[in-house]
Amino acid sequence: MTNNTVTNALAVRDTGPAAQIEAYRDEYAALVPSHINADQWVRMAVGAIRGNKDLTNAARTDIGVFLRELKTAARLGLEPGTEQFYLTPRKSKAHRGQKIIKGIVGYQGIIELIYRAGAVSSVIVESVRANDTFRYVIGRDERPVHEIDWFGGDRGDLVGVYAYATMKDGATSKVVVLNHAQVMAIRAKSDSKHSEYSPWNTNPEAMWLKSAVRQLMKWVPTSAEYMREQLRAQAEVAAEQPSTSELPPMPAVDLADDEGPIDAEFVDEEG
Structure with a gap:
């Protein structure tokens, strides 16, 4: 193998999606909830993309979109590339039909959010x-x-x-x-059902x-609700019975949904 071949191989490796995840390690570590091991989360994200040609090519189409999808997984504290948070190639009209990476919260991810409440x-x-x-x-x-x-x-x-x-x-x-019939009605609202x-x-x-x-999720407390109650409890310690308006607003989890939002704080892509 010539020196040029080695150099080119290193250049490809160093600018690939896995390398980009490593480059933003500190940013992802700052996003994951405190109970999540940030180094382990980053390793899992790298492992999900590395060695999967379809995911790698889709991520290369728009690396910014890919990194933002991982940001959503990090904010939620879910494991990318698993049934908690799927990473899937998806054709994009904005990218002339090329595939990009789309993150989808899976059923195990929703269960994790419920438990976390x-x-x-x-x-x-x-x-x-x-x-x-x-x-x-x-x-x-x-x-x-x-x-x-x-x-x-x-x-x-x-x-x-x-x-x-x-x-x-x-x-x-x-x-x-x-x-x-009810499950099929939900499936029918998914834009990617034929992918x-x-x-x-x-x-x-x-x-x-x-x-x-x-x-x-409509009938049990969510993680965001639990966090709100913690803020309320902290505020009550600092001042006697504060009004709800005195509490800081909760950040929303923005995951556009094919079938419309189920809950203002937890919405996802696939039904």
Whole structure:
């Protein structure tokens, strides 16, 4: 290998997406929540892009977009390149049909945000298949009864999904149940439903689970709500019973949604 070849290889490596993540290590470290190990988060981000040709090429199309998507993951404290926060190539009209990187909060990411609020002890989200036994009557049953024959062979096609949370006081949240038609209606609102890279096509069961847990977010405290209460408690220590208007505004998590926002503070891309 000639010296020029080595130099060119180093130049490509040093300006690639992985190198750019490393270059902004301090900025990402400042964004991640305090309970997240910043070095580990950066390593995970680098690992997600390095060695994946499709992601690397899409990131190179617009490195700024890619780094901003990672910024969203860092602010939320979610792991990029996992089911917490997908990184997917997406065709962009603004880039003449070339693919760029789009970040999508996955169902595990939403569950993480719910847990982080500190109000729930467990989150249950499960898919139901044709050969399962599922019983739930609103007003009669506190929680669904879902029986699976784990050793009976094929469970059949996906027919539904449900989600609920057990609060720390032992109470059960609202139970969310979605059937096949409801999940397909959510999928239909996704702009990327026909993309080969969309989680709806690469990991459909995960998107069914996400559809349910997103609806659950309406009924359980979110991380932002928990943070607001902490600010309220701190303000009450500093002054007697301050009005709500005295509290500092909460930063919004801005993630445009195909189907419209579920919650003003947690909105995402894929339904």
